[in-house]
Amino acid sequence: MKVTYKILRFDPEKDKKPYFKDYDVEVEPTDRILDGLNIIKWYQDSTLSYRRSCAHGICGSDAMEINGVNKLACKVLIQNVGSHITIKPIRGLRVIKDLIVDMEPFFEKYRSIKPYLINDDSLPTHERLQSVEDREIFDDTTKCILCASCTSSCPSFWWNSMYLGPSALVQAHRFIFDSRDHGADERLEIVNDLNGIWRCRTIFNCVDACPREIKITKAIEELKRALLHKHL
Amino acid sequence: MWKKTTFSVGGRAKPAGGFEMYSWYFMRISGVVLLLMALGHLFIMHVYFNVDEMVNWDGVGAAEFVKQRFEGIGWRAYDFILLTLALFHGLNGIKWLVDDYVHSKCWRLFLVSAIYTLAFIFYVVGSIFLFSYNA
Amino acid sequence: MHLDLTHLGKKVLDEKLPDITDFVRTYLGIDPSVNPVPIQPTAHYTMGGIPTDVDGRVIMDEKNTPLPGLYAAGECATVSVHGANRLGTNSLVDLVVFGRRSGKHAALYVKNTDFIPLPKKPEDGIQATISDLYSGTGTESVAKIRLELQNDMMDNASVYRNQKMLINAKNKLLELKKRYKNIALGDKSKQFNMELFEALELGFLLELASVLVESAVNRTESRGAHYREDFSKRDDTNWLKHTLAYKAGDKIDFRYKPVVITKYLPKERKY
Ligand SMILES: Cc1cc2nc3c(=O)[nH]c(=O)nc-3n(C[C@H](O)[C@H](O)[C@H](O)COP(=O)(O)OP(=O)(O)OC[C@H]3O[C@@H](n4cnc5c(N)ncnc54)[C@H](O)[C@@H]3O)c2cc1C
Ligand code: SF4
Ligand code: FES
Numbered sequence: 001m002k003v004t005y006k007i008l009r010f011d012p013e014k015d016k017k018p019y020f021k022d023y024d025v026e027v028e029p030t031d032r033i034l035d036g037l038n039i040i041k042w043y044q045d046s047t048l049s050y051r052r053s054c055a056h057g058i059c060g061s062d063a064m065e066i067n068g069v070n071k072l073a074c075k076v077l078i079q080n081v082g083s084h085i086t087i088k089p090i091r092g093l094r095v096i097k098d099l100i101v102d103m104e105p106f107f108e109k110y111r112s113i114k115p116y117l118i119n120d121d122s123l124p125t126h127e128r129l130q131s132v133e134d135r136e137i138f139d140d141t142t143k144c145i146l147c148a149s150c151t152s153s154c155p156s157f158w159w160n161s162m163y164l165g166p167s168a169l170v171q172a173h174r175f176i177f178d179s180r181d182h183g184a185d186e187r188l189e190i191v192n193d194l195n196g197i198w199r200c201r202t203i204f205n206c207v208d209a210c211p212r213e214i215k216i217t218k219a220i221e222e223l224k225r226a227l228l229h230k231h232l
Numbered sequence: 233m234w235k236k237t238t239f240s241v242g243g244r245a246k247p248a249g250g251f252e253m254y255s256w257y258f259m260r261i262s263g264v265v266l267l268l269m270a271l272g273h274l275f276i277m278h279v280y281f282n283v284d285e286m287v288n289w290d291g292v293g294a295a296e297f298v299k300q301r302f303e304g305i306g307w308r309a310y311d312f313i314l315l316t317l318a319l320f321h322g323l324n325g326i327k328w329l330v331d332d333y334v335h336s337k338c339w340r341l342f343l344v345s346a347i348y349t350l351a352f353i354f355y356v357v358g359s360i361f362l363f364s365y366n367a
Numbered sequence: 368m369h370l371d372l373t374h375l376g377k378k379v380l381d382e383k384l385p386d387i388t389d390f391v392r393t394y395l396g397i398d399p400s401v402n403p404v405p406i407q408p409t410a411h412y413t414m415g416g417i418p419t420d421v422d423g424r425v426i427m428d429e430k431n432t433p434l435p436g437l438y439a440a441g442e443c444a445t446v447s448v449h450g451a452n453r454l455g456t457n458s459l460v461d462l463v464v465f466g467r468r469s470g471k472h473a474a475l476y477v478k479n480t481d482f483i484p485l486p487k488k489p490e491d492g493i494q495a496t497i498s499d500l501y502s503g504t505g506t507e508s509v510a511k512i513r514l515e516l517q518n519d520m521m522d523n524a525s526v527y528r529n530q531k532m533l534i535n536a537k538n539k540l541l542e543l544k545k546r547y548k549n550i551a552l553g554d555k556s557k558q559f560n561m562e563l564f565e566a567l568e569l570g571f572l573l574e575l576a577s578v579l580v581e582s583a584v585n586r587t588e589s590r591g592a593h594y595r596e597d598f599s600k601r602d603d604t605n606w607l608k609h610t611l612a613y614k615a616g617d618k619i620d621f622r623y624k625p626v627v628i629t630k631y632l633p634k635e636r637k638y
Contacts, residue, residue, distance in 0.1 A: 013556050030394075042510030046553035046562040056390060075393060097559045159332045194331065198252035201332075227253055 001029055003078060005036055007048065008088040009098050018095065020086075029079035033066055036085070037073060050099035057211055060147030063090050064099050070149040070209040090152035092161060106148050109164050113172040113190055118183030134179040141174040141219050143212040150206035150216055156199050163199040164191065166206035166216045173219040176226065185230070192227055200224075255324055262321045269314050308362055315358045323351045369403035376400060408526055414453050414592060415445030416575075418611065418624075423469025429611065429624040436476065440469040447609070447626075450633065451591020500566050505549030509566045512543055512550065516569075516576060519543075524580050529596040533584045540577050547573055578612045581619055586610070590633075603633065 003025055010018040023044060025036045034052055041048045050073070051061040057075040064073055065088040067081060078085070093101035119128075144167065151157050151165035172191050176184045191197040197220060206216040281297060301307045327347055334340045372380060377400040380388045391399045417439040418426045423446075424433040440446075441461050448460055523536035547570060554562040588602035589595050609624040626633075 011556060012558055030396075032394075041561070042508075042514075046508075046510075047556065049554075049559050049561050057393070058386070077394070097556075100559050156332065160335070192250050192253055194252045198256050199331075201328075224256065227250075228257060231250060231253060232257075 001078075001083065002026055003036065003083040003085060005040060006084070006086045007040075007098070009048070010095055011047070012097055027078055029077070031078050032074050033071070033076045033078060033081065033085065033087075034062060034073040036078065037087075049097045058145060060145035063147040063149045063152070063211075064088065065090055070153040072147060072149070072211045075211050090148060092152045092154075092158045093148070101152075103148065105161065106151060106165070106167070107146075109151075109168040110146060110171055112164070113168050113175070113187055114183055115171050115175065117178075117181055118175070118186070119181060121182075128180045130179055137179075138174050138177040140214050141170045141177075143214055144170045144174065145212060146171075147211060149209040149211060153205045153209040155203055155205065156201050160195070160199065162195040164193075164196050166200070166220065169197060169200070169220050169223060170214060170216055173223055176223065184226075188223070188227055188230060191223060197223055197227070259321060259324060262317045266314075266317050266321055269310070269317070272310075273314060302365055312359065312362050315362065316355070319351060319354055319358070323347050368406055370406045371403040372399045373401060373403065412453060412458065413442055414449070415443065417444050418609070419444045419446050419465075419469075421446060421465070421468060422472040423465055424472065429622060431624075436480070438469045438473050440466040445609075450631075451593065496567070496570075497563065500550070500552060500563060501555060503549070503551045505551045507546045507550040509550055509552075509562060509569050512547055513565070513569050513572070515539070516543055516572060520576055520579075524576075524583060527594055527596055528583055530584070533580055536580045537577075537584065540573065540580060544573050544577075574614070578619055582610045582612060582621060585621060601633070601635065607633070 005023045005025055006020050007023065008018050009015070009021045023040045025039050025044075027036050027039065032055070034055060037048070037050055037052075041050075050064070052074065053059040053061045055074045057072050060072070062073040063070060065071075066073065066076060067084075067086050070090055073087075087099065089095050089099045089101050093103065093106060095101050146167060148167060150170070151167045154163070154166055157163050157165045169191060172187050175181050176187050200217075200220050202217060202221075204217055207214075210216055327344060330340060330343045330347070334343060372384075375383075377398075380400050388399055391397050391404050395404065397404060419439050420426055420431060420433065423438040423440045423444065425437040425439050426432060427434045442458060444461060444465065446461065446465050448465075449457060519536055519539045523532040523539070550566060552560075552562050552566060554560050583593060583595075586593060586606060587595065587598045588606045589599050590601050590606065607626050609626060611622045611624055613620040613622065
């Protein structure tokens with residue numbers, strides 16, 4: 001089938017402002033949006049730039065705004081979008097080139113919640129075991145692939161880029177509720193900030209955007225409740 | 233590396249004591265209480281005793297009704313709590329809006345001060361009226 | 368060909384194989400708990416390539432001489448724990464065990480080593496490669512050559528191989544390498560030039576494909592993941608040895624390193 005990609009282009013070496021460019025592409029209905037982008041890049045216009053790697057929703061590198069909604073280009077089939085496909089870079093982060101945005105502020109926030117095991121106990125002789133029930137508590141938030149779909153769809157983040165954003169909070173949840181980790185207090189205080197968890201306005205855009213179907217707002221509410229329990 | 237100042241307004245370290253947490257908690261609790269109290273107010277004023285019907289051309293009926301209500305301390309307390317919660321819930325909501333939309337340090341300082349000043353004035357005027365009303 | 372998972376039931380599939388189940392639902396529109404899933408071969412793992420010792424030090428020759436300061440661990444490294452075929456789920460050994468060992472050893476090495484003087488212009492080589500790519504005015508495109516490379520390797524050098532196929536592949540590679548010299552970039556920008564990156568990558572892919580194909584031509588036996596239709600048996604007398612490939616101009620030199628057998632003997636695969 002023939003589809004039209006309308007892509008927001010921007011080359012920092014040439015353009016003052018981003019502009020839309022149209023491409024007609026011959027694809028299968030079961031192709032991914034990413035397949036169409038590849039066809040354009042490889043056979044029509046090799047200057048088109050975007051990030052992609054795994055092509056099956058695992059690496060989190062190709063989040064973009066597809067017909068107004070944040071999605072991974074590799075996880076959406078063309079038949080589910082239709083023949084007019086408008087693509088823009090994700091919002092709230094500086095555009096470097098075409099669909100490539102500067103992810104550094106996003107990863108800086110990720111690093112700020114200390115996304116690694118904190119446990120000063122003496123080294124165990126075997127694995128740190130965990131019951132099925134204990135693992136269940138944070139199972140959902142282990143699924144995050146750091147694609148930034150959520151954070152860049154969050155109005156609170158658009159309004160104020162200092163906000164930690166849903167993704168960093170999901171990652172904080174992943175460690176705070178892990179029974180093997182001892183850094184919960186430390187991390188709870190990091191998110192206990194005007195620009196931390198309290199900037200979440202429960203808008204739910206993140207939940208709609210997440211390609212891993214993580215119940216992000218639920219995780220954030222659990223963090224809020226954990227903070228209340230800790231302080232009240 | 234996370235630095236304490238990285239994510240705080242205007243580069244200041246975040247205030248100790250977690251004001252934002254209490255503010256959020258206050259919004260939740262006051263929201264629920266306000267809903268119940270507002271429904272109570274609505275029921276009493278407009279369903280059980282229909283104030284609108286009492287109003288005649290000079291408003292005497294309604295004034296008479298309020299006078300009766302305020303004879304005991306109970307209703308004054310009810311209205312005082314309603315005033316307190318509604319005022320601070322509303323103004324805290326506006327402060328959130330300022331937090332979200334106003335990025336300039338000066339404007340933010342000005343608006344937040346204005347909100348607190350307004351809150352103070354309304355609170356004092358409302359309280360004086362409630363407790364000194366002597367019809 | 369289909370894979371039938373329906374006997375596992377929805378609950379087990381969702382809990383134990385959530386990703387695979389999701390792929391099948393997303394890309395094929397099939398519920399694997401209800402219908403069988405069509406399958407096909409794909410390249411899912413690179414079985415090492417850079418020979419190392421157990422501390423991740425890259426070795427240069429048959430005598431296991433380490434190349435000072437160069438380490439490799441993970442999917443790119445051959446520590447030789449897996450034999451001639453890495454079995455499912457076992458690659459974590461390379462990351463968790465040998466990644467850790469390499470890191471520790473590298474840290475120790477750095478502590479006890481001083482900087483050596485750099486050659487005059489160390490960046491010259493790669494800069495020349497890049498500027499050649501930028502200034503190329505040929506008629507070939509990166510994407511077209513890569514597609515032909517992929518098809519050729521899939522058809523002639525994948526799961527089942529024989530002499531004829533491999534020679535075909537070898538000849539095709541010669542042709543592709545020649546055409547690669549004649550590519551032109553459509554994107555001349557300096558920032559995030561993904562086409563330049565793909566072009567560089569393609570050059571390396573062509574070299575690696577040659578190593579793979581030529582060593583497969585040489586190895587007249589079947590072992591692990593290398594299956595020759597014309598030599599379907601393992602031949603320990605002649606081929607119980609590792610292949611080492613050296614770049615010699617446009618050609619590849621092959622040398623061989625003996626296999627050290629410790630606890631486990633090589634065995635025929637019976638499944
Ligand atoms: C679909 C799939 C399923 C798998 N399932 C399993 C399983 O269940 N169990 C199991 O044990 N193994 C599994 N594996 C294999 C295992 O996941 C990999 O072998 C392992 O993750 C490889 O880790 P690595 O660190 O060696 O390499 P990678 O994780 O590939 O890391 C290489 C890194 O190098 C970076 N890089 C590349 N080029 C450059 C450059 N020029 N400059 C700087 N950086 C560069 C890349 O961006 C990447 O981050 C699976 C593999 C796949 C593809
Ligand atoms: S929570 Fe979901 S949307 Fe957000 S970064 Fe993780 S995977 Fe992406
Ligand atoms: S390319 Fe990896 S998630 Fe889409």
